[in-house]
Amino acid sequence: MTAGKLHLSGLLRWLARRWEVPTFGLLALAPWALADAFGGIGGPLTSVLILCIAALGLNVVVGLAGLLHLGIAAFMGIGGLLLAILTVPTNPLEIGFLPALVISILITAAVGSLLAAATLRLRSDSLAVVTLGFGEVVRALLGNLEQITGGMQGLSSVPPPGAGLTLAGIDLGRAFVVDPRWFYFLALACLVAVVLFLRGLERSAVGRGWIAFREDPVAAATVGISTTQVRLSAFAIAAAITGLAGCLSAANLGTTGDPHSYGFGRSVAVLCAVILGGLGSLPGILLGVGILFGLDIVVIPAADAWLQQLQPAASAAGPLTVGSWRLALVGLALIAMMRFRPEGLLPSRRLLTELRESHR
């Protein structure tokens, strides 16, 4: 009995340290484990992975540097738009996916640091308002610059990542179109790369500087940490990671889509996922996105399909769906969460201490 308990706690401790091994292992096996369902579940799961990347980007600003940012979805829009401008056949550039990805990410990072430069003197709530405004301006521009962005329809026919390439006799462009698993693995690889990058960053001088700035900006400045550099670098890296998510999303859907999907609603949903999972904690954020968006994108459509089968004859009021109760369910879950576990599902050790400190 005791031995079993020891075993379990040892396993849990191992999981806390090496959570990425089982997590990514399971995600890599998902296409085979769910082989039958994959046709239906592959695309949605890919979207969840892409949103995980966006949430990790937001976490750099909010979780590590402690700056409230309410316009993160705008960077997804900018990244996706740039990729589309560089690759779609209705524009003359039509460069390959990889160079387009790199250029888009770099420009998005530059836009991020521009936003940071414009908000250098702003703190908490005023910064939140300005970032919110920035997000709405970007959304409005995406909708109104019709020649450049395609207006409300967005730029469509973004080619798949492998277009024009062949690998070991496989036409990659075709492979990405025919089999959604290709894109799933591409998104998973990007997610793993981002997680490893952020891990390294958190343990580097830059990441420690961000955390010190979040803990006490005044003390951080007295040891020589440049407030300007912290803000510029945090915003730029967050924008770059979110821009990557936007590029992947545009390439996955084949279009940049309706600008409203890069508006305030998306920004807040990503922020909710980050808070739900636990600010500053990488596994927490993946779990938060998995729950919030997984519910939205994967579980609810499946549940609706199941309900549809149960009630073949729809009543006059229309069929009962979980989808129509979606927002109420999410809202209740968030309220319950903030009441019983304000630090998030899998909080980082650091944040836990901060909460403890502030309640003293």
Added chain:
Amino acid sequence: MSRWQSGFRRGGAAASADIPLLDVDRLTVRVGSTVPVRQLELDVAEGEAVALLGLGHTGKAAILDCIGGLRTASSGSVRLDGHRLKRSFTAATFWLVLTSGLLIGLLTAAAAVDVDSLWLAVVKRGLAVDEPFTPATFASRLRSYFRAELAIDPLADHWRIVTADGRAVLAVRRELDEARELRNQLQAAVTARRIGPATVPDLSDLVGDANEPRRLLPLDAATLDRLAAGKRSVRLRGWTALGGGMLLGIAMAVAIWQQGRRSPEVAARGGVARTFRQPRIFPALTAEENVLVAAEQAAAASGWRHWWSRGAADRTAELLAFVGLDSRRQQLAVDLSFADRRRLELARALAIGPRLLLVDEPEAGLTAAEQQSLADLLTAVRQQQVTLLLTASTAGPLTAICDRMIPLDR
């Protein structure tokens, strides 16, 4: 007590013997309606230890804040080695200011010349008539947009002759060649009108745009005049916005630079370290990380060679041993006792390799024994040629280590 080396790497010894390390000249600080510091004169020589004694805390903290760059003095000056601790205007600053000005200028210009229509004119129209996209065609289309020349846009199986921004239609033709010919004819009329009074060409056979009659321009003298004026107006708008935006951007960048000129990080890089009466540690970092984050900043400031050296980590270990927190280095700072927090803050301040250490009321909140051991630590710090300026409310073991005590009259 283990050995520890002061690591200040720039400048070395004081420039000359007659310049004091710290020179405070007629310093006055206002806090709200009170003036806690009035016309303060203070000279501290290199290697000296000076205690500021006074009853109130605000005034003493305000003096340290002014020296450490946390507060701007109402009047008077603070010099370290004869230099004010201000960020200087370097070549890098100049280029940064210029670039941000240019960037803002280009953004406003893009808005003023209607970047969406520009994109249509430069990118989309070339594709519609299957023109190859080369730098030459790009430049010629750009020129044509800024000359407000008439252009040809596709419309289903028709071609329409439109203004440069594509917002108004003059005529519609079925064949591209026909449309081109008519466009040249109309453009010639517009150009002639620009130079002098030209007659309106007879174009009574024009096909109207049945799809969008709202956008169809009547071909009369007034329209020709408007089209002729288009070139001037688009250029005027563009240049005005570019110039205005550049001025605005440069002014913004200079303002940001100006506000950050005197800041704690500039003072820290100049060799001024600071501790607070209520220790301001980073609670969620471990004791080791608290010191490491400061040591890394000092290492990064001293050049790229430190990127892969273990200098910062070694220095952290040395300093933690020096203040006696060796056994607690993996503990979160929030879990440390008050006395240990004070020691940790001292180690963190020393990690930047300071020449001048500002210690604000170190005796506050400590027992007599803790005060004595902190005094021993500060004595050891003095032996490393670090100049000390500390404040205290009463004389005690910590002021005993100082060479001079300066009572602040209120």
